[in-house]
Amino acid sequence: MKVLVLGSGGREHALSWKIAQSKQCEALFIAPGNAGTAQVGSNVALTVTDFEGIGHFVKQEQIDLVVVGPEDPLVKGIADYFAKDDELKKVGLVGPSANGAQLEGSKDFSKRFMERHGIPTARSKTFTRENLEEGLNYVSSHPLPVVLKADGLAAGKGVIIAETTEQARETLQEMLVEAKFGDASSRVVIEQYLQGIELSVFVLTDGHSYKILPEAKDYKRIGENDTGLNTGGMGAVTPVPFAAGDFMQKVEERIVKPTVKGLKEENIDYKGFIFIGLMNVGGDPYVIEYNVRMGDPETQVVIPKIKSDLLELLQATAQERLAEVDYTTHNEAFTTVVMVSGGYPGSYPKGHPISGLNEVNEALVFHAGTKLNDSQDIVTNGGRVLAITGKGESVEKALENAYNGVSKISWTDEYHRRDIGQDILRLLKQ
Numbered sequence: 001m002k003v004l005v006l007g008s009g010g011r012e013h014a015l016s017w018k019i020a021q022s023k024q025c026e027a028l029f030i031a032p033g034n035a036g037t038a039q040v041g042s043n044v045a046l047t048v049t050d051f052e053g054i055g056h057f058v059k060q061e062q063i064d065l066v067v068v069g070p071e072d073p074l075v076k077g078i079a080d081y082f083a084k085d086d087e088l089k090k091v092g093l094v095g096p097s098a099n100g101a102q103l104e105g106s107k108d109f110s111k112r113f114m115e116r117h118g119i120p121t122a123r124s125k126t127f128t129r130e131n132l133e134e135g136l137n138y139v140s141s142h143p144l145p146v147v148l149k150a151d152g153l154a155a156g157k158g159v160i161i162a163e164t165t166e167q168a169r170e171t172l173q174e175m176l177v178e179a180k181f182g183d184a185s186s187r188v189v190i191e192q193y194l195q196g197i198e199l200s201v202f203v204l205t206d207g208h209s210y211k212i213l214p215e216a217k218d219y220k221r222i223g224e225n226d227t228g229l230n231t232g233g234m235g236a237v238t239p240v241p242f243a244a245g246d247f248m249q250k251v252e253e254r255i256v257k258p259t260v261k262g263l264k265e266e267n268i269d270y271k272g273f274i275f276i277g278l279m280n281v282g283g284d285p286y287v288i289e290y291n292v293r294m295g296d297p298e299t300q301v302v303i304p305k306i307k308s309d310l311l312e313l314l315q316a317t318a319q320e321r322l323a324e325v326d327y328t329t330h331n332e333a334f335t336t337v338v339m340v341s342g343g344y345p346g347s348y349p350k351g352h353p354i355s356g357l358n359e360v361n362e363a364l365v366f367h368a369g370t371k372l373n374d375s376q377d378i379v380t381n382g383g384r385v386l387a388i389t390g391k392g393e394s395v396e397k398a399l400e401n402a403y404n405g406v407s408k409i410s411w412t413d414e415y416h417r418r419d420i421g422q423d424i425l426r427l428l429k430q
Contacts, residue, residue: 002028002029002063002064003019003025003028003065003067003311004029004057004065004066005019005031006030006066006070006073006078007033007068007070009069009070009368009384010299010366010367010368010387011294011295011296011300012033013034013036013037014366014387015069015303016028016033016037016040017303017364018304019310020040022310022311022312024312025311028041028042029041029042029043029044029057031046031054032044034367035367035370035371035378035381036370044057048070049072049073051076051077051081058088059087059088065092065093065094065315066093066095067095068272068293069294070293071101071291072153073095074096074272074293075098075104077097077098077101078093079097079100083269092315092318094317094318095292095293096270096271096292097270100263103291104153104289104290104291105152106152107149107187107189108151108187110289111124111126111189111191113262116262117259117261117262119254120255120286121286121287121288122191123191123192124189124190124191125138125191126151126187126189126190127172127187128186128187132172135172135188135190136169136172139168139169139172139190140168140169142165142168143192143193144163144193145161146161146162146190146193147160147161147191147193148160148172148190151184151185151187151188152181152186152187154182154184156230156232157181157230158181158184161193168190172188175188194281196279196280197280199215199217199240199243199279200216200276200278200295201243201255201278202274202275202276202294202295203256203259204273204313204317204322205260205263205270205271205274206271206318206319206320207271208320209260210256210322211313211327212248212256213306214238214302214305214306214329215240215243215248216238216240216302217236217237217238217424218236218295219235219236219420220233222345224417224418224419229345231383231384232296232384233296233298233338234297234338234340234416234417235417235421236295236300236335236336237333237336237398237421237424238335240424241427247280250284251278254285255278255285256276259276273292273293274291275290275292275295276290277290277291297338300389301335305329305330305332305334306328306329307327307329308327331393333391333392333394333395334389335389335398335399336366336388336402337390338368338384338417339387339406339415339416340383340415340416341380341414341415342413342414343413344383345383348413351373351379351380351381352411353373353377353378353379354378354386354409356410359408360405360408362404363388363389363406364388364390364405365387365389365409366389368387369383370382370385370386388405388409389402395424396425399425
């Protein structure tokens with residue numbers, strides 16, 4: 001098979017690394033890719049939303065399967081673009097239609113979807129600039145803290161937890177009137193704050209059947225002890241101690257099954273990943289949000305934990321025969337630590353040479369914001385630069401291996417959190 005992976009981050013490097021191991025993989029292309037993906041396949045200079053360019057490349061190279069990494073091309077309708085073309089519709093594509101991608105592309109759509117299908121989630125109400133006054137009154141009388149979410153895609157930064165009524169009112173004004181997140185905040189979902197432990201659950205579905213993939217816990221804040229600004233993710237761990245037996249049974253019965261059934265009932269074409277962001281509230285799962293692709297950096301622990309041929313699973317998904325295949329996982333724990341550019345998630349420089357990459361042998365190194373410069377040296381090219389994934393018979397050992405890997409790599413103004421997984425270790429000791 002010839003495979004094209006769309007994207008340029010750590011998620012896409014992890015997916016490509018695993019796909020390249022399949023005996024069925026004859027050729028692997030990544031568009032646009034990064035310095036890491038270039039080591040497992042061929043990078044192609046195409047942006048992920050250049051549907052015409054992607055379509056032309058797929059025809060020219062006779063690609064059999066396209067795996068869409070990020071959400072942007074899905075929300076903008078790449079699956080629909082393929083479905084409308086006589087040649088492209090014969091090509092397998094892992095990723096939902098634009099209609100299905102609204103689960104991530106519109107918080108309001110996903111909330112109403114959950115309400116229609118009885119899926120447990122926080123109570124919420126949606127407001128626009130037109131009913132701003134009503135929204136301000138609503139947040140003024142809402143219990144604190146209160147969560148305000150930009151309806152559209154805001155690169156993981158469109159969620160504000162307001163601790164005071166004044167902050168909630170100001171934030172709503174900034175989002176709706178001053179377009180704090182551009183078009184993404186032309187509608188704002190105001191919802192109840194849920195107190196509990198977060199968990200990421202990943203599902204692969206062909207629209208009929210589904211497979212629940214390994215779960216993970218990620219770390220969003222830039223600072224240790226979960227302080228500071230939100231980021232795209234600073235680390236991740238799998239397995240998660242409380243995500244076992246009874247709890248995961250509740251997740252499957254109350255959330256996964258009604259989600260897949262709801263998509264089918266509403267005739268939404270969905271062949272791809274569903275990433276369910278959950279809150280464990282006193283032993284009961286509630287959906288915080290849906291994403292319509294794999295998470296980053298969770299992919300960097302979930303994919304290495306899968307023992308089976310990933311390409312076989314992805315091909316079965318695209319061909320709507322997922323029920324025919326199964327998969328197995330490694331017994332070990334996997335943890336990843338994200339190394340970022342100084343200044344992230346604010347502004348940061350690019351182009352710093354990275355040293356020590358070849359010295360890491362106890363962990364996997366997944367590239368995110370990297371590129372090859374004119375001298376063919378690997379340099380920084382983003383906020384989140386690398387994800388270092390350790391494996392071990394325990395979470396503690398996996399973390400030790402990940403941090404050993406981190407200690408060998410350096411560049412000017414590199415930063416990483418030193419407390420990834422410490423909360424999991426505390427849970428395990430209880």
